[in-house]
Amino acid sequence: MRTIQLTKRHQISLDNPLITENSLKKEEASDNGELVLLKDNRGKLIGTALLGQQQKGFGWLISDEAISDLQSLLPNLFARALKRRKDLFNQKDTTAFRLFNGEGDGLGGVTLDYYDGYGVISLYSKSIATYLNDIVHTLKEFTDVETGHPLIKGMVVKRRYQREKEAESEWVFGTPTSEPIIILENGVNYAVYLDDGWMTGIFLDQREVRKALKEQYSTKKDVLNVFSYTGAFSVAAAVGGANSTTSVDLANRTRALTEEQFDLNKIPITGQKVYVMDTFDYFKYASRHQLSYDLIICDPPSFARNKKKVFTVKKNYADLIADSVKILAPSGLLVLSTNAANFKASDFDRMITETLEQLGCSFQWVAKYGLPSDFPYPKASRLSQYLKVRMIKVDR
Numbered sequence: 147m148r149t150i151q152l153t154k155r156h157q158i159s160l161d162n163p164l165i166t167e168n169s170l171k172k173e174e175a176s177d178n179g180e181l182v183l184l185k186d187n188r189g190k191l192i193g194t195a196l197l198g199q200q201q202k203g204f205g206w207l208i209s210d211e212a213i214s215d216l217q218s219l220l221p222n223l224f225a226r227a228l229k230r231r232k233d234l235f236n237q238k239d240t241t242a243f244r245l246f247n248g249e250g251d252g253l254g255g256v257t258l259d260y261y262d263g264y265g266v267i268s269l270y271s272k273s274i275a276t277y278l279n280d281i282v283h284t285l286k287e288f289t290d291v292e293t294g295h296p297l298i299k300g301m302v303v304k305r306r307y308q309r310e311k312e313a314e315s316e317w318v319f320g321t322p323t324s325e326p327i328i329i330l331e332n333g334v335n336y337a338v339y340l341d342d343g344w345m346t347g348i349f350l351d352q353r354e355v356r357k358a359l360k361e362q363y364s365t366k367k368d369v370l371n372v373f374s375y376t377g378a379f380s381v382a383a384a385v386g387g388a389n390s391t392t393s394v395d396l397a398n399r400t401r402a403l404t405e406e407q408f409d410l411n412k413i414p415i416t417g418q419k420v421y422v423m424d425t426f427d428y429f430k431y432a433s434r435h436q437l438s439y440d441l442i443i444c445d446p447p448s449f450a451r452n453k454k455k456v457f458t459v460k461k462n463y464a465d466l467i468a469d470s471v472k473i474l475a476p477s478g479l480l481v482l483s484t485n486a487a488n489f490k491a492s493d494f495d496r497m498i499t500e501t502l503e504q505l506g507c508s509f510q511w512v513a514k515y516g517l518p519s520d521f522p523y524p525k526a527s528r529l530s531q532y533l534k535v536r537m538i539k540v541d542r
């Protein structure tokens with residue numbers, strides 16, 4: 147087992163376990179699942195790290211002690227993660243949530259989502275992928291306390307690192323006879339396709355936002371949902387008594403997926419509009435036709451490119467807000483969301499404040515949402531706390 151001594155001072159600890167690019171020399175990095183002992187610049191043991199290159203960083207600290215193999219840690223790591231989610235397992239009206247959240251559950255680079263009996267495991271480095279069989283073997287051992295049946299009856303793997311020949315998504319065991327699988331979340335049905343690219347049809351980290359839309363904010367409202375993907379926010383709003391919903395997404399295939407969600411919840415499609423369109427074009431169209439909405443939800447990807455331009459949240463979010471305000475009804479509600487890890491919460495809030503002030507709006511912060519409890523994160527790791535959702539009432 148190699149020992150790696152950091153050359154500079156560092157902040158690496160179990161509360162901030164990411165081994166960043168600048169804390170390690172490039173030639174010391176590896177991608178083969180190697181565990182190393184990490185020492186600080188004075189030679190004091192920091193702990194054991196799993197090296198492996200991912201989008202950000204060179205690996206993760208996994209223990210503050212010296213340990214020699216990861217396999218033997220896995221049963222305890224997953225058992226602890228399952229125990230933390232006991233309440234979610236007991237809920238009758240919610241059947242999908244995150245079971246293991248990478249570094250927040252003690253092992254960076256891997257997440258596991260639970261979809262009514264099925265698991266979706268996402269691997270973020272080649273290094274962690276070398277442990278796939280061990281992880282699957284560990285997970286197969288867990289049983290439902292009441293029925294004694296396996297807790298996870300089938301599992302898909304998503305490989306979210308630079309692959310050579312392997313599939314980006316495939317069933318590892320227990321393929322269901324048909325898809326979609328229908329999950330429940332706070333009493334709302336959603337169709338999910340577990341083996342279809344990297345996404346499944348729903349982002350589980352927005353559960354509390356969908357709940358709030360359904361239970362608090364949508365009754366009798368005209369709702370606009372831009373970057374709507376499968377329309378999950380729209381469906382939550384419609385179930386919550388929205389007068390109408392309008393979903394806008396650039397991707398062609400989102401139309402059928404969105405209509406399917408309404409169908410599943412027996413919501414008549416009249417009153418629900420679905421547009422396959424660029425968000426900024428829709429804003430122009432809506433302004434031209436003097437449409438207005440009581441509630442506008444913006445949840446763009448961190449980065450997107452279409453025929454005309456490149457969208458990045460840091461540069462272009464203010465434009466989204468300005469366009470939204472133009473078609474927001476008096477005392478309307480904006481729901482502004484971003485999952486960009488590099489966009490600090492305080493910077494996001496400042497950008498919102500400055501933009502609304504420049505537009506001459508008076509406004510009130512109504513609610514702030516971050517990651518729900520099944521997405522735990524290490525205390526000092528800002529990059530792990532990526533989700534920021536703000537609800538703002540705007541009086542023009």
Ligand code: SAH
Binds near residue numbers: 347372425447451457
């Ligand atoms: N809000 C969604 C998730 C959005 S994912 C939810 O809660 O489920 C991002 C979506 O933005 C993708 O479906 C993508 O097709 C869409 N998208 C990217 N650029 C776009 C643009 N310029 N206009 C409209 N949609 C866009």
